[in-house]
Amino acid sequence: MSFDPSLEQSDPEMSALIRGETQRQFDKLRMIPSENYASRAVQEAMGSPLNNKYSEGYPRKRYYEGQQFVDPIEEMAQERIKSLFGVEHANVQPYSGSPANLAVLFAFCKPGDPIMGLGLPAGGHLTHGWSVSITGAYFNARAYGVRRDDHRIDMDEVAKIAEEHKPKVIFCGGTAYPRTWDFAAFSAIAKNVGAILVADIAHISGLVAGGAHPSPVGHADVISSTTHKTLRGPRGGMIMTRKELAPAIDKAVFPGLQGGPHVSQMAALAVAAKEANTESFKEYAARVVGNAKALATALTDRGYALVSGGTDNHLLLIDLTNKNVTGKRAAKALDLAGIELNYNSVPFDPRKPFDPSGVRLGTPAITSRGLRPEHMGKVAEWFDEAVKNEGNEAKLAAVASDVKAFLRDYPAPGIAL
Numbered sequence: 001m002s003f004d005p006s007l008e009q010s011d012p013e014m015s016a017l018i019r020g021e022t023q024r025q026f027d028k029l030r031m032i033p034s035e036n037y038a039s040r041a042v043q044e045a046m047g048s049p050l051n052n053k054y055s056e057g058y059p060r061k062r063y064y065e066g067q068q069f070v071d072p073i074e075e076m077a078q079e080r081i082k083s084l085f086g087v088e089h090a091n092v093q094p095y096s097g098s099p100a101n102l103a104v105l106f107a108f109c110k111p112g113d114p115i116m117g118l119g120l121p122a123g124g125h126l127t128h129g130w131s132v133s134i135t136g137a138y139f140n141a142r143a144y145g146v147r148r149d150d151h152r153i154d155m156d157e158v159a160k161i162a163e164e165h166k167p168k169v170i171f172c173g174g175t176a177y178p179r180t181w182d183f184a185a186f187s188a189i190a191k192n193v194g195a196i197l198v199a200d201i202a203h204i205s206g207l208v209a210g211g212a213h214p215s216p217v218g219h220a221d222v223i224s225s226t227t228h229k230t231l232r233g234p235r236g237g238m239i240m241t242r243k244e245l246a247p248a249i250d251k252a253v254f255p256g257l258q259g260g261p262h263v264s265q266m267a268a269l270a271v272a273a274k275e276a277n278t279e280s281f282k283e284y285a286a287r288v289v290g291n292a293k294a295l296a297t298a299l300t301d302r303g304y305a306l307v308s309g310g311t312d313n314h315l316l317l318i319d320l321t322n323k324n325v326t327g328k329r330a331a332k333a334l335d336l337a338g339i340e341l342n343y344n345s346v347p348f349d350p351r352k353p354f355d356p357s358g359v360r361l362g363t364p365a366i367t368s369r370g371l372r373p374e375h376m377g378k379v380a381e382w383f384d385e386a387v388k389n390e391g392n393e394a395k396l397a398a399v400a401s402d403v404k405a406f407l408r409d410y411p412a413p414g415i416a417l
């Protein structure tokens with residue numbers, strides 16, 4: 001094909017959908033805590049002819065020719081991640097966070113082996129052994145939880161279950177846990193029972209890189225993560241570890257679980273790691289947390305019940321029971337009002353996961369647009385308006401147009417309209 005049309009020329013229908021989504025990302029307060037805005041530089045690396053290359057294997061040990069540029073690309077991603085987090089080894093090939101966790105289990109466990117993780121209803125991730133996940137179906141998983149009174153992880157319970165269950169692998173980390181992880185305490189428990197401790201920092205890797213959450217390095221044997229959440233890189237995953245565990249991890253990723261790595265993703269990760277190794281990213285990470293704390297205060301002042309009473313990181317979990325609206329109805333209303341988040345179970349939720357009592361929201365994306373703690377009162381006011389006017393479409397549309405007008409002054413990284 002000599003004529004190589006643009007997307008707009010070749011597929012106007014798809015082009016229009018992508019333009020619509022791009023505009024939507026610009027017009028809304030995007031508060032799903034696992035989402036962000038990747039920079040233009042990261043997106044350029046993702047959308048390059050690197051997409052065309054097969055590179056099974058690792059740098060200088062490939063099964064395909066033509067790796068003159070791919071080898072230095074992957075090595076650059078490895079080296080930058082190692083220096084950003086201060087680790088001995090980084091595998092940058094996992095396609096995403098879930099395959100990264102599966103690779104860790106494949107590296108250290110046989111089917112049926114005991115494993116442990118924070119339960120999904122308490123804020124854990126599916127891939128830490130929850131029943132509907134392959135990690136729950138193929139391994140003998142037990143979940144630990146949070147305390148009823150303060151919604152903090154009960155380290156005594158973790159120790160007790162670990163002693164009974166003798167897990168090969170203990171996961172710490174989650175998707176809906178608003179508090180600091182005590183990696184040292186998990187490490188002591190794991191050592192005591194001879195388990196491999198895996199810190200899954202998917203949500204908080206940007207905060208760890210920027211010094212706004214304690215690092216698991218030196219405590220966890222293995223650190224898994226996504227690269228697209230607070231770290232603001234490409235969709236992808238990575239696994240960090242010590243030298244002596246590196247061969248097991250590398251073998252589990254390739255050839256254990258995956259074929260050819262996505263070279264564009266590894267290049268984009270290298271770009272994101274360079275961006276994250278700066279003073280301005282440190283400020284970003286601190287501001288993500290500052291914004292979340294300011295928002296927590298503003299919402300508490302408006303009578304919202306925050307799970308655990310507040311936040312130490314980038315996310316808030318709100319129990320809406322006292323507001324007489326379910327999580328799902330509130331999330332729908334908020335979306336119509338230009339505030340995008342997700343409905344979420346709260347610990348000990350009496351309602352079902354498909355229509356739970358709470359919502360989960362966070363500040364990574366809005367902080368990337370330059371919002372500051374002084375804006376969080378306004379965000380809380382819009383939030384409250386939307387929840388109070390659930391079902392009133394005219395009112396919700398009015399809030400959405402205020403939100404949109406406000407956001408015009410806050411450029412979104414990676415979005416040119």
Ligand SMILES: *Cc1c(COP(=O)(O)O)cnc(C)c1O
Binds near residue numbers: 101127174202203236
């Ligand atoms: C998001 C997340 C994952 C999974 O990442 P995907 O890229 O969606 O597969 C794994 N673990 C935790 C803790 C997460 O938050």
